[in-house]
Amino acid sequence: MNRRHALVTGANRGIGRAVAAELRARGMALTVTARDPAAASDTAADLGPDVRARQLDVTDPGSVGTAAADVGPVDVLVCNAGVLLDGGTGPLTTPLDLVEETLRVNLLGTWRVLQAFVPGMIRRGWGRVVVVSSGTTAEFGGALFAGAPGYSLSKSALNGLTTLVAGQTAGTGVLVNAVNPGRVRTRMMPRTTTPPEVPARFIADVASLPAGGPTGQFLTERHLPR
Numbered sequence: 001m002n003r004r005h006a007l008v009t010g011a012n013r014g015i016g017r018a019v020a021a022e023l024r025a026r027g028m029a030l031t032v033t034a035r036d037p038a039a040a041s042d043t044a045a046d047l048g049p050d051v052r053a054r055q056l057d058v059t060d061p062g063s064v065g066t067a068a069a070d071v072g073p074v075d076v077l078v079c080n081a082g083v084l085l086d087g088g089t090g091p092l093t094t095p096l097d098l099v100e101e102t103l104r105v106n107l108l109g110t111w112r113v114l115q116a117f118v119p120g121m122i123r124r125g126w127g128r129v130v131v132v133s134s135g136t137t138a139e140f141g142g143a144l145f146a147g148a149p150g151y152s153l154s155k156s157a158l159n160g161l162t163t164l165v166a167g168q169t170a171g172t173g174v175l176v177n178a179v180n181p182g183r184v185r186t187r188m189m190p191r192t193t194t195p196p197e198v199p200a201r202f203i204a205d206v207a208s209l210p211a212g213g214p215t216g217q218f219l220t221e222r223h224l225p226r
């Protein structure tokens, strides 16, 4: 059988890079993407000689379109790219330009990437999509985090988007889920202890779900059978 081809956004550092390494270790063909082309190339070179690199800025329609046209069929898509710009603010004081930029990257950027890659998965009858969300969201029994209101709302909207796209892919062989990686030590959360390799294993599990697995869900590690 041909190897599944995985593509990860924001794969040059943090959780995205660890997920890319984990998917490759599991035998997938891999394209790493980053908004800085040199960062994408350096990451690919570090991860292995067979790893491909593409520039992909989720906020730039031309960049996403070119990447989608260049890389060929993608079976596994990890929408990881994201920003946290309004930490330490509050709903009544947060600068709305920060909220606007957050929504542009986290919500609209992810949406753009889903529009670029999911229709091909549906046509081919197989796909696994993982949207990296957050525990700061209100759906599925959670609560929004007032200390990063734009970020929280952007991730809540991503959970909603995940359910909408999963509705479109129902019965097609394409599973679409959002994940909560927990608190992870990256440039975004430097004072946390859990290294990105820990959620990377769980995210790779969601990217490798068997046929008939969950779809349209917001998954944490405890949801998956061990």
Ligand SMILES: NC(=O)c1ccc[n+]([C@@H]2O[C@H](COP(=O)([O-])OP(=O)(O)OC[C@H]3O[C@@H](n4cnc5c(N)ncnc54)[C@H](OP(=O)(O)O)[C@@H]3O)[C@@H](O)[C@H]2O)c1
Binding pocket: 009, 010, 011, 012, 013, 014, 015, 016, 034, 035, 036, 056, 057, 058, 059, 080, 081, 082, 083, 084, 105, 109, 132, 133, 134, 135, 180, 181, 182, 183, 184, 185, 186, 187, 188, 189, 192
């Ligand atoms: N760390 C946590 O505790 C935690 C918890 C919950 C959810 N998350 C989520 O996990 C994901 C990864 O975050 P992280 O913790 O690994 O943070 P990170 O180290 O700051 O990585 C963020 C990644 O997103 C990329 N990115 C930002 N804007 C982009 C754009 N316009 N186009 C393409 N890529 C872009 C960054 O690229 P550059 O290097 O070019 O900036 C970087 O590769 C995010 O969606 C985040 O919200 C993280």
